[in-house]
Amino acid sequence: MLSIFTKLKRNIKSSRLKNRKSKTKIFSSKHSSSGKVEKGNKSILLKISVIIVLVVGIFVWFGYSIYKFICSNFELAYRDKQMEQIYNWRGEGRLNILLLGLDKRDGEYGFVDAVLLVMLDPVENSIGIFNINTDTTVYISKYNRNVKIKNLYNYGILEADEVPVKLFVDNVENLVSIKINKYVIVDEEGLVSISEALGGIYVHNGSDLEDVDIKTSSGSYKLSSGSYRLKGDDFLHFVRADDDGLDAKFIRQNEGMESLLKRLSGYMIVIKGPMLLDALTSNIKTNLTKNEMIRIVYEISKFKEVRTAYMSENVMEAVKTDNDISYYPIYDYLDQEIQKVFVDNLVGKEQARVEIFNSTSIKGLAAFRARWLRNIGIDVIRVGDCSDEFEKTTIFTREEKKYNNTIEAVKKSFSEETIIKEGELPSWVCTGDVIIVLGSNIVTE
Secondary structure, three states: OOOOOHHHHHHHHHHHHHHHHHHHHHHHEEEEEEEHHHHHHHHHHHHHHHHHHHHHHHHHHHHHHHHHHHHHHHOOOOOOOOHHHHHOOOOOOOOOEEEEEEOOOOOOOOOEEEEEEEEEEOOOOEEEEEEEOOOEEEEOOOOOOOEEEHHHHHHHHHHOOOOOOHHHHHHHOOOOOOOEEEEEEEHHHHHHHHHHHHEEEEEEEEEEEEEEEEEEOOOOEOOOOOOEEEEEEEHHHHOOOOOHHHHHHHHHHHHHHHHHHHHOOOOOHHHHHHHHHHHHHHHEOOOOHHHHHHHHHHHHHHOEEEEEEEOOHHHEEEEOOOOOOOEEOOOHHHHHHHHHHHHHHHHHHHEEEEEEEEEOOOHHHHHEEEEHHHHHOOOOEEEEEEOOOOOOOOEEEOOOHHHHHHHHHHHHHHHHHHHHHHOOOOOOOOOOOOOEEEEOOOOOO
16 A cells, blocks of 8 residues: 555646646647648748749740830832821721732732731721632722732732732722721731731631541641631631531631731730731731821720621622623622621711712713712712812702711812811702712812
């Protein structure tokens, strides 16, 4: 039996051991928590460092893109020296750009594979795309010749005193009766490079596609129905294929252009900026200025509506000749398609009744100009000639402010200088709200 003193000693030793263990636990827990804090601080610092590096990298990359853009040079079309004299767009109204796709041959020669007219409207935040059939035959009054659009650019090159792109623009304007402000020329290699620089173009193929005339490494070109991101030759083949008919080809080209514009207005232009600039400067010719390019990208980023149309087979009349078939537009049907894209809603809201008269010796000029106005939504109620002589094209109106959009649209559709007379009417009887008299300063081409 243990004595009382022995039990007391054992109790004292036991309490001391417990105290030591508790102190050890407290010390180890303090050490553990401080380690966790230290690790947490290091993790936060690492994240902050990564974020700083990313932000700095983005700014450096963006700055490099801006520097590269400032230093870049864009070529004009062959023999074109008129860039600044044509039109300077500041985003105050519509801009119509002719996109010319060439099947490039040796030197400057190239057959035209695609012609699209792209309209940007910063007021209505809309974009329009109109596809023109390159088999269409146009009459060149200057040379008294009929030429297919696909051969028109080469015809301009063969005429040593001609600016090929100007000849092309003038005749396409007369075909569609829409004023063209700027042009962009790109060949097949350029389209391949641009689509690759953008990281591909998103497209939707509605039905299985096959074109035996387009050769690939695996045989003829085939694409199953579905959604894809295409780049390089794949995107080129997609917009070139026409075995399923011209209308289907035009639809694909319109959708491809819409998707390409969306890519230009998104984050890809920052990420792929330098590569895209290399592709553009090496492969396009344009009379767009750098300021206009910046404005275009900005306006595209805001667009809410896309209008598309094309010269379908139904608007063409085939005329057989000895060696070929010529296709001529049926203008009433063609204009219905054009108006789907180019009608100006602001003009339509004013509901101005317009009369147009010809004071020159050029026959049919008033009717010719009336088509230009109708294709942008102006209601032309009367066309005729007048015996009075006008030195300059003159616009009469009772209330200029009330019909401001209509008058501005008329002025932008005409190439010559116009005079506006408010509260004054011509000497003959008129019932319209806006009366236009074509003067001797008229520009027909």
